[in-house]
Amino acid sequence: MPRAGLSRQRVISEAAALADDVGFDKLTLAAVAERAGVRLPSLYKHIESLDALRQGVAALATRELAEAVTSAAVGRAGADALHAVADAYRGFGQSHPGRYAATIRAADPDDAEHHKATEAVLRVVFAVLAGYDITGDDAVDATRALRAALHGFLTLEAAGGFGMPRDVDRSYEQLVAAFDVAFRHWRAAQPVPPTPTVPRMPPVPRRGVSKDPSLR
Amino acid sequence: MPRAGLSRQRVISEAAALADDVGFDKLTLAAVAERAGVRLPSLYKHIESLDALRQGVAALATRELAEAVTSAAVGRAGADALHAVADAYRGFGQSHPGRYAATIRAADPDDAEHHKATEAVLRVVFAVLAGYDITGDDAVDATRALRAALHGFLTLEAAGGFGMPRDVDRSYEQLVAAFDVAFRHWRAAQPVPPTPTVPRMPPVPRRGVSKDPSLR
DNA sequence: CATCTCAGGCTAATGTCATTAGCTTTTCAG
DNA sequence: CTGAAAAGCTAATGACATTAGCCTGAGATG
Secondary structure, eight states: OOOOOOOHHHHHHHHHHHHHHHOGGGOOHHHHHHHHTSOGGGGGGTOSOHHHHHHHHHHHHHHHHHHHHHHHHTTOOHHHHHHHHHHHHHHHHHHOHHHHHHTTSOOOTTOHHHHHHHHHHHHHHHHHHHTTTOOHHHHHHHHHHHHHHHHHHHHHHHTTOOOSOSOHHHHHHHHHHHHHHHHHTTGGGSSSOSSOOOOOOOOOOOOOOOOOGGGO | OOOOOOOHHHHHHHHHHHHHHHOGGGOOHHHHHHHHTSOGGGGGGTOSOHHHHHHHHHHHHHHHHHHHHHHHHTTOOHHHHHHHHHHHHHHHHHHOHHHHHHTTSOOOTTOHHHHHHHHHHHHHHHHHHHTTTOOHHHHHHHHHHHHHHHHHHHHHHHTTOOOSSSOHHHHHHHHHHHHHHHHHTTGGGSSSOSSOOOOOOOOOOOOOOOOOGGGO
16 A cells, blocks of 8 residues: 555646547546556545546646647747647647647636636737737637637547548648638628728748647 | 337437537436436337437437528528528527537448438538639638638537627627638638639628527 | 237346545654 | 654445346237
């Protein structure tokens, strides 16, 4: 009966690793216990419930996601930043599917750390949008749109929802390019455009991004 | 011991209703049995397993979704069709959250009905894209993008992922409007544009759509 | 009408999990 | 060295899913 040297953090990080292996929805206390080398009830010394464990994984994953997108965005702007962030986002989702699935979970109202991480991700997206001169309410709309699209793409991809043979990387690339176009025209696309300005739209070549192996 | 008059169809449809109430992930044979007025094991005379039940709900839901988007699109084209389909999609997701969640599940390879429904949804989207002169590989990319965005929006909305106070309907409207813009410029947005045509872009006012109460 | 058959329900039993209660043993502060 | 909190453990309970096997009513057959 040597101590296993567990802690809340260790339990959560084992759980995150397990979730990446088997899927966030199949995350189970029994499996975490086995992985950690203890009997199931012992986990309760460190975590209150399965739900709390899920929440913990969500918070951890959100911190990691924030880290990934933040470092991808640093030093970039405009379309370059957009592509870098989008690539980092998908890279995170592909290399850590279980963690990624956890990030959808809304933060517990009491978990300040988790909220901070959520806001860090938002801050990055707002910064990208600022490069397109999108601010205020428009930025809220645009953030939701971009997040919805990227999230939906990862989810459908993970669910095997893309049956057709067309290359998926290419489709993702197109999706991001489409947002680049939409962001340049954001005000003009308003249902009732207060400023009917129609901006110019030269196609923008982009440089390679997201070479950080930790994100792939 | 009067017969309860169950059948595979009845079981699945009860399950779908239950999923709408409690969430697709919390769908349980025990609850379906109670709802149907039989003991749990009796369900096995009609359905092979919990997983088969989920698959059955997915197939049913996909048929209903196909019906909703198809009837929304009929007689419309271009931006009008896009908005109608997008509204029908979200309407379905909001009025039938459990069923909607089920539609993500990929069809069982043997289930021809299910595949047919999946293709019916795709056909509608392709038809909408044809109105923007998007065809072939481009249509595959565009379909994935649109589906990802709409799906992601519904998922995040359902998960309470939109914390900020900004009106969610309005954000959805903006998302769809953004796709209208992106679709008009689809070829131009190619990473390596074969046809560097820059089309005109007048802001388009739209008419009210999706008044069908069965979709809301 | 008398049966025969079997689909549709049921009870009982098993196995996996989550969760709680209560016991034992390390660890480590003083 | 000691004593108490921390960290593990076993046992028990309760939800579910799943399987086996029994019972009956309802419709088909003679």
